[in-house]
Amino acid sequence: MPGCPEHGEFRAPGERLGGFDGPGSYRWMCLEHVRAFNAGYNFFAGMTPEEIVEAQGPYGGCERETRAFSATGADAPPKWSDLF
Numbered sequence: 001m002p003g004c005p006e007h008g009e010f011r012a013p014g015e016r017l018g019g020f021d022g023p024g025s026y027r028w029m030c031l032e033h034v035r036a037f038n039a040g041y042n043f044f045a046g047m048t049p050e051e052i053v054e055a056q057g058p059y060g061g062c063e064r065e066t067r068a069f070s071a072t073g074a075d076a077p078p079k080w081s082d083l084f
């Protein structure tokens with residue numbers, strides 16, 4: 001997965017499923033992500049790598065609220081782009 005530091009040791013179905021065109025493509029994920037993948041099939045489909053990183057961060061889904069709070073003088077949130 002984009003932004004994930006773990007080794008991809010588990011195979012999951014890729015963008016292309018098996019069919020008339022031959023065997024499907026596969027992608028390799030770490031245990032955490034293959035679990036998430038199995039729990040919500042194609043959860044990350046259509047998301048940009050940046051959106052995926054945000055969704056995986058502690059502020060996932062709350063970025064707008066965090067920015068709103070920071071405007072009141074609280075500490076600025078970490079720059080996730082510096083961490084990944």
Ligand SMILES: [Zn+2]
Nearest residue numbers: 004006030033
């Ligand atoms: Zn992972």
